[in-house]
Amino acid sequence: MQLGQEPSQFLENRLFYRGRKFNFEVNKLRLPIGIEGYWEVIRHPGGALAVPITPEGKLVLVRQYRFTVEGRLLEFPAGTVEPDEDPAETIKRELEEEAGYRAKTWQTLGKFPLAPGYSDEFIYAYLAQDLEKLDQPPQQDEDEDIEVVLMSFEEFEQAIMAGEPIDAKSITSFFMARLLMDNG
Incomplete structure (x- = not known):
């Protein structure tokens, strides 16, 4: 159903x-x-998220301050879908603004409900590859406190297993990307 x-x-x-x-x-x-x-x-209008992978095989993540948990979370670049905006356009903009990268190759990972017990938000997840670092990234939103972090797949898995503060949408999208890449 x-x-x-x-x-x-x-x-x-x-x-x-x-x-x-x-x-x-x-x-x-x-x-x-x-x-x-x-x-x-x-x-909620929905969100879009990218699992960006550099040509060297590193994941591009952001460590972002989140007032709701009073601390910094390790996350993949993501953002809220604007009215009448395609989620694919949302994440292309957010990858540039938050991480300072542009991807040449995009694959849809799928969409999933984030917290259906109290929200109708869906996350649209994408795999972003063939990244290029931007010389002049667009300005981040004024309320964003972000540090870009590069990690190997193994380092990210270890961070998950060690209980580092990582948001659920990033963990879910990481494993969706792994499945696609392992079966692709």
């Missing part, structure tokens, strides 16, 4: 907040199994 084939019946909106990057709703719904209740949901 595909997602969206069993919609809940919307009964009432109790709360709505429009934010800069996402919206928050509390809605009364009737679930497909007949239960009625109030459920909270974050409405």
